[in-house]
Amino acid sequence: MPEEPLHRQIADDLRQRILGGELQAGDPVPSENALMAEYGVAQGTARKALGALVAEGLTEARRGSGTRVRGFRPILRRGSRRLDRSVWGEGRSVWEVDLDGRPLEVDRLTVQEQPCPERLAGALGIAIGDPVWVRDRRYLVEGEPVMLAASYHPASIVAGSAITREDTGPGGAPARLAELGFAAVHYREQARTRMPLPGEAAALELGAGTPVMLVVRYGWAEGGVPVEVTEMTADGSRYLMEWEFPA
Amino acid sequence: MPEEPLHRQIADDLRQRILGGELQAGDPVPSENALMAEYGVAQGTARKALGALVAEGLTEARRGSGTRVRGFRPILRRGSRRLDRSVWGEGRSVWEVDLDGRPLEVDRLTVQEQPCPERLAGALGIAIGDPVWVRDRRYLVEGEPVMLAASYHPASIVAGSAITREDTGPGGAPARLAELGFAAVHYREQARTRMPLPGEAAALELGAGTPVMLVVRYGWAEGGVPVEVTEMTADGSRYLMEWEFPA
DNA sequence: AAGGATTTGTTCGTATGTATT
DNA sequence: TAATACATACGAACAAATCCT
Numbered sequence: 149m150p151e152e153p154l155h156r157q158i159a160d161d162l163r164q165r166i167l168g169g170e171l172q173a174g175d176p177v178p179s180e181n182a183l184m185a186e187y188g189v190a191q192g193t194a195r196k197a198l199g200a201l202v203a204e205g206l207t208e209a210r211r212g213s214g215t216r217v218r219g220f221r222p223i224l225r226r227g228s229r230r231l232d233r234s235v236w237g238e239g240r241s242v243w244e245v246d247l248d249g250r251p252l253e254v255d256r257l258t259v260q261e262q263p264c265p266e267r268l269a270g271a272l273g274i275a276i277g278d279p280v281w282v283r284d285r286r287y288l289v290e291g292e293p294v295m296l297a298a299s300y301h302p303a304s305i306v307a308g309s310a311i312t313r314e315d316t317g318p319g320g321a322p323a324r325l326a327e328l329g330f331a332a333v334h335y336r337e338q339a340r341t342r343m344p345l346p347g348e349a350a351a352l353e354l355g356a357g358t359p360v361m362l363v364v365r366y367g368w369a370e371g372g373v374p375v376e377v378t379e380m381t382a383d384g385s386r387y388l389m390e391w392e393f394p395a
Numbered sequence: 396m397p398e399e400p401l402h403r404q405i406a407d408d409l410r411q412r413i414l415g416g417e418l419q420a421g422d423p424v425p426s427e428n429a430l431m432a433e434y435g436v437a438q439g440t441a442r443k444a445l446g447a448l449v450a451e452g453l454t455e456a457r458r459g460s461g462t463r464v465r466g467f468r469p470i471l472r473r474g475s476r477r478l479d480r481s482v483w484g485e486g487r488s489v490w491e492v493d494l495d496g497r498p499l500e501v502d503r504l505t506v507q508e509q510p511c512p513e514r515l516a517g518a519l520g521i522a523i524g525d526p527v528w529v530r531d532r533r534y535l536v537e538g539e540p541v542m543l544a545a546s547y548h549p550a551s552i553v554a555g556s557a558i559t560r561e562d563t564g565p566g567g568a569p570a571r572l573a574e575l576g577f578a579a580v581h582y583r584e585q586a587r588t589r590m591p592l593p594g595e596a597a598a599l600e601l602g603a604g605t606p607v608m609l610v611v612r613y614g615w616a617e618g619g620v621p622v623e624v625t626e627m628t629a630d631g632s633r634y635l636m637e638w639e640f641p642a
Numbered sequence: 643a644a645g646g647a648t649t650t651g652t653t654c655g656t657a658t659g660t661a662t663t
Numbered sequence: 664t665a666a667t668a669c670a671t672a673c674g675a676a677c678a679a680a681t682c683c684t
Contacts, residue, residue: 153651153652153653154652154653155652155653160593163592163593167592179667179668179669180668180669181667181668189653189654190653190654190655190656191654191655191656192652192653192654192655193652193653193654195669195670196652196653198669203450203590203603204590204591204592205589205590209668209669209670210661210662210668210669211660211661211662211668211669211670212660212661212662212663212667212668212669213661213662213663213667213668213669214662214667214668214669215668215669220589222587227638227640228638228640228641236581236583236613236615236619241518241585241611242514242515242518242585242611242624242626243585243587243611267489268489271488271489322642331642332642333641333642334483334639334640334641334642335639335640335641335642336483336637336638336639337637337638337639338488338489338490338635338636338637339586339608339635339636339637339638340469340490340608340631340634340635340636341588341606341607341608341631342452342467342606342631342632343450343451343452343604343606344451345410345414345451346407346410356450357590359588359589359590359606359631360588361586361587361588364488364489364490366483367642368483372483377489379489384587384588384589384606385589387587388585388586388587389585389586389587390583390584390585390586391474391475391583391584391586391638391640392581392582392583392584392640393474393475393581393582393638393639393640394475394580394581394582395569395578395579395580395581395582395614400670400671400672401671401672402671402672426648426649426650427649427650428648428649436672436673437672437673437674438673438674438675439671439672439673439674440671440672440673442650442651443671443672445650456649456650456651457649457650457680457681458649458650458651458679458680458681459648459649459650459679459680459681459682460648460649460650460680460681460682461648461649461650461681461682462649462650
């Protein structure tokens with residue numbers, strides 16, 4: 149008879165307690181048994197209510213321990229870095245940023261030559277299957293994975309340079325591209341979001357209900373020559389992306 | 396006994412069929428009954444496997460009808476519009492963009508004066524509770540909601556202007572700000588993602604497993620005066636965000 | 643147009659496994 | 664070791680929406 153299913157009513161109750169501030173980050177949420185008693189429902193129903201909150205990313209369940217409220221303290225990634233931030237409002241963001249301090253470490257770096265995959269050929273201005281160098285890596289903050297990134301460069305440009313080695317040297321890939329006469333002068337970045345594939349969830353150690361932010365950066369040298377495409381897969385619960393531009 | 400739970404094995408099978416291209420967008424996924432027969436499991440187990448794919452946003456279930464594979468054809472939103480796109484690679488994006496053509500319509504527009512909420516006071520350079528004008532609206536594409544947006548302007552700047560009325564006139568709010576001597580000359584945008592709250596899911600008619608992309612735009616006039624903060628909530632399955640900037 | 647078959651959605655109950663406290 | 668709490672899986676029944684004959 150209930151127009152609203154029981155499990156959703158319970159989930160709504162719990163969600164309100166969380167969003168209303170009654171239950172704060174780290175606080176335990178009532179257990180399945182507690183909900184069975186409180187609402188007089190079967191375990192499956194209590195379980196479904198708790199599962200809904202997990203799927204929304206509001207809570208985190210651990211076997212034997214219980215279910216707790218999650219928090220959000222993002223890392224800030226700035227797309228454009230050149231402008232002086234102090235000019236335009238030191239102004240607090242609407243989100244509290246757990247900024248800086250903690251350095252990004254690189255993990256699981258692989259560098260190899262591959263045939264250019266179909267989706268990148270147009271953006272790199274080369275043919276499908278043409279050789280590209282791929283720098284694939286994982287970023288950690290305080291030992292926890294937060295982002296995956298793979299950079300692609302046409303082999304016709306970077307072959308023989310330090311970009312094809314693990315250590316790109318001082319200034320990194322941008323500096324090497326500049327030495328090759330192909331300094332990137334213009335970037336375009338595209339971002340979308342979706343739920344992670346199992347492989348991504350594993351590599352980023354994502355909890356259920358955590359979407360990923362996908363960012364693709366396209367870089368061009370003078371004259372419109374494509375020199376880089378980077379595909380990033382970021383933990384949506386850890387990242388805040390920022391871009392800055394004139395009106 | 397199974398190291399990998401049954402429902403996950405089944406989900407993995409189905410996922411592979413989808414990602415491998417065997418099942419394409421719009422195709423029906425085996426029903427609960429079919430899975431019960433094929434794998435010899437109870438309904439709850441088959442159901443959980445199907446539910447996992449729905450939660451990942453890969454499929455969409457409709458009662459009485461069945462479960463089908465979802466597609467992704469995003470709308471492109473450009474943050475910065477000034478640069479000539481043709482200069483930097485007509486280059487295809489890594490994602491197929493169902494670009495342009497279809498206009499954005501505005502729906503459910505409300506304009507009202509409110510006390511400034513805490514999270515925006517710093518960014519707007521005013522005190523909590525100071526009056527701000529809020530333009531709240533929903534955007535549709537072909538009748539379907541795709542984004543919610545709320546723009547905030549300090550009343551001290553926009554009071555009396557057309558920005559406080561539903562119809563802002565030709566050129567919209569930016570043109571009116573310019574007339575007031577507070578043309579925005581610099582923008583900063585921040586983006587993050589998370590699963591939607593129930594209210595957001597309802598307003599955007601989101602299917603399960605669809606995250607939202609949250610974008611906040613901060614606008615400043617000459618001299619660093621804050622003139623605008625806009626909070627956007629976009630359907631993650633419909634939007635591709637783009638920014639462009641010099642290296 | 644009516645009705646039956648199909649398909650997903652909800653809820654109950656029961657049992658057992660596994661990780662944590 | 665024992666208690667707690669989440670995880671998996673079974674079976675059964677009914678409801679609600681859709682589809683097809």
